[in-house]
Amino acid sequence: MELLANLGDGFAVALTLQNLGLALLGCFLGTIMGALPGLGPSNGVAILIPLAFTMGLGPTPSLILLTSVYYGAMYGGRISSILLGIPGDEPAMMTVLDGHPMAKKGMAGEALSLSGIASFVGAFFATWGLILLAPQLVKIALLFGPAEYFALFALAFATLGGVSSTNQAKSAFAAMLGLGLATIGVDTQTGVPRFTFGEVHLYDGLDFLVAIVGLFALSEVFIFLEHRHGDADADSKKLTVGRLTPPMSMIKACTPTMLRTSVLGFIAGVLPGAGASLGSFISYSMEKKLVDKKGTFGTGDPRGVAAPEAGNNAAAGGALVPMLALGVPGSGTTAVLLAVLLSLNITPGPLLFTQNPDVVWGLIAALFIANIMLLLLNIPMVGLFTRVLMVPPRILMPIVAMVSFVGIYGISGSTFDLLVMIGFGVMGWVLRKLDVPLVPIILGTLLGNTMENNLRRAITIDNGDWFTLVDSPLSITLWAIAIIGFIMPLIVGRALRSRMHRKGEDEGSISD
Template sequence: METLSYLGQGFGVALSPYNLFTALCGTLIGTVVGLLPGLGPINGVALLLPVAFALGLPPESALILLAAVYLGCEYGGRISSILLNIPGEASAVMTTLDGYPLACQGKAGVALSLSAWSSFIGGLIATIGVVLFAPLLASWAVAFGPAEYFVLMVFAITCLAGMAGNKPLKTAIAALLGLFLSCVGIDSNSGVYRFTFGSLGLADGIQFVVLVLGLFSISEILVLLERTHHGQKAIQASGRMLFNLQEGASVLATNLRSGALGFCLGILPGAGATLASAVVYMSEKRLAHKDNKFGKGDLRGLAAPETANSASACGSMVPMLTLGVPGSGTTAVMLGALTLYNITPGPLLFQNQPDIVWGLIASLFIANIMLILMNVPMIKVFTRILAVPYWALVPAIAIVTTIGVYAVHATTFDLFLMIAIGIFGYLMRKMDFPLSAILLGFILGGLMEQNLRRALSISNGDLGILFASPITWGVWSMIALMVALPFWRAWRARSKQAREQALTGNA
């Protein structure tokens, strides 16, 4: 009852006209920022933080604004992923796997509406989880040390190959290539130049924006040009802009599972929506068994990462508020907002300044409702992107991509590197290598190295720390199952083929 009383107090703060307008502005800005490739929630929140402080917003209003931008980016990132096969941010990579094939089948409106609904469900589940389980889940998250995080990320990489269907080897190679690319640049510990080949432009490593826009945007431009050359027609959106009850019912179980798992992964400090969307997608693909069309336009493959993205974003608020530890890169920026206002996050924050905490939690409910009401009517507008002819669409993508990359460091080297990566990505697509595996390996590579080094520092170089806790043993067991899965599938396929041949011979 005390929790409900505090939540009611929070709604009193969040429903004030000033904070409602603040949340509306944040959701709108976040959706636009998420739509633009290469920006993402971290940049959106970081850009608005000094603005909020300069405008003299009260601390609860500033946090509501930044949280609304964060959730809006998770919604907006799906738009370019589904329509153009260009993820607006890292967590939207998994959305491209089934979202873009659905758009190619003329179901862009259905995909956009279903993804918006899935994001709403994920945000709703996670926000309820924040209200009910924040203190308990925060204490559980503390049990994950560097060793546990490293093993969890190894599991995420292993899942890619284990769930890859008929091309696990290509997926594993792509993921390893992503891990290699994450090692390029100066080693932060020793100062040694790694794989820079004497180029100063690579000293800071390959920027995420350069890699994602090169792999997806530039390669997509080349694919569009190839389609135009061969006389292929542009993708068309069907007349139906909303999913029907049957389609919604078919993904309801996926929404519920993905929301719960995404929230649990979101509360792990540093895990973030990218890891959550990858793990959830692979889990749902495994549960789908024989009837899955994952990677070819399966509605469950679209609903799972979208639900997990929003759930993880809300879940990452838990360690920030209860422990003062950022649950993701974006909440790290929000943590900076608290320090600007001389607010110390932690367990005492719930007692000393409940208006701020519960006002923020209540605003998560409101922001999710605003986003679903804002995004669904705009679907028809979004799908008109598909009506743009290739001769206009290709230059527009090229211009936005170039500006997005040049804005990071303002160097022409990044532009040439992006083009080279794009050509490489195009060749990888022609050879049927999954680009999402490269990107996921790249994203997790830095985190894996960082956590491995921390774990080895704690144990004085003893690798036994990676097997020292029940959590690591449990995750290693799952990794072993994932490694064995492709071999088991191959054995089962050979056995089935042998039985069919035997039956044919007997006939």
């Protein structure tokens, strides 16, 4: 009952004209960003953060705008997967397998609307999962002391690279690089400058927004410059969409698939380091094993379209659980959302639910609203979004770059930050070439200070005894999971990854 009352309060927060407007704007922009190959949820959200700040939005409205973009991008990714056979973003990779063949058979409209419905179902159940699971996780998190938090952060880093990266050493490298970048600046506890080399601009530390926008958005521009000829240029061939409603029988046939994959996707999303890409991948694989008796998967089977779409949208909702309840994001985009919260001076984690219930429940209510808006936007108006796909990257990419500059300049007004952002853009490009995952870097710069503070607090409380880090059952458990999470992919992950990578031969690893 308390839950429904909270949810009611949340709707009261979310149902103001401004917030509804922001949700609509977010859904619209998100769908476009998801649909455009090369712009995914994480860089989409990243370039909009500065906008939310400079518009002077409060915490709840900013979050509503940005999570709508997040959900929207999850919807939008399917559009180019189905119509062009190019995934609009990484989580939509699996949708290509059956979606594009369906479009070739002249059933593009059915595929689009069916996948829209599947997205809705996945996101809807995941939002309920978030409501039910997050408060339970908060109860556990309230038992955490500094030592347990330190272990939890270690766990997040250890598992983050797990599934998505191809090389554990590289994801460890990335995490340490991020943490190292976070230590630049004046030490918060003793006030001595660290790694500033006398540069005054560095005393405040590096702004993680600058790092995020540089790594995600600018590096994408460099990737496009490298390949220039724009093989991703929307071909001039006419896209025929056809009828926009799937027959009832098709929906009926897909319902069990959607329900199963929603659950599976949600679980994949909650697990640290997995995210939406894994959600759609295991959803598709499971359904293929379970229902594909006649071997129609891969040739345009509607269930093969519904499964990954329900799966990735459910995972998107699931990934919000650890971010809100523990303050430890499990995927790239939720890491970016965490950056938003931190910049707004809101500390996510268990206290968020007691101190800022309006933010949490307002956000959850907004997710429901955004999901309905997205369904409405995506089925009748899908034609509009398909037209956006016609914008060639040669025009789009300069716009992305310029908007990134505008946003960062809008926050700080300093040329120095722009130069740092360009530096991060180049670094992002090189690291993507070398297959080093970028998400741990972001997470490191975001969490570095909190992680160090928890470490130092834990040890100071125990008068300098380092063994305090492993002297409670809870922290031992967390360390054990961290170690297993780091080693497991070395053994079992290889097969899974190679399959995933073979299916979506794609450069760089900005996972959802």
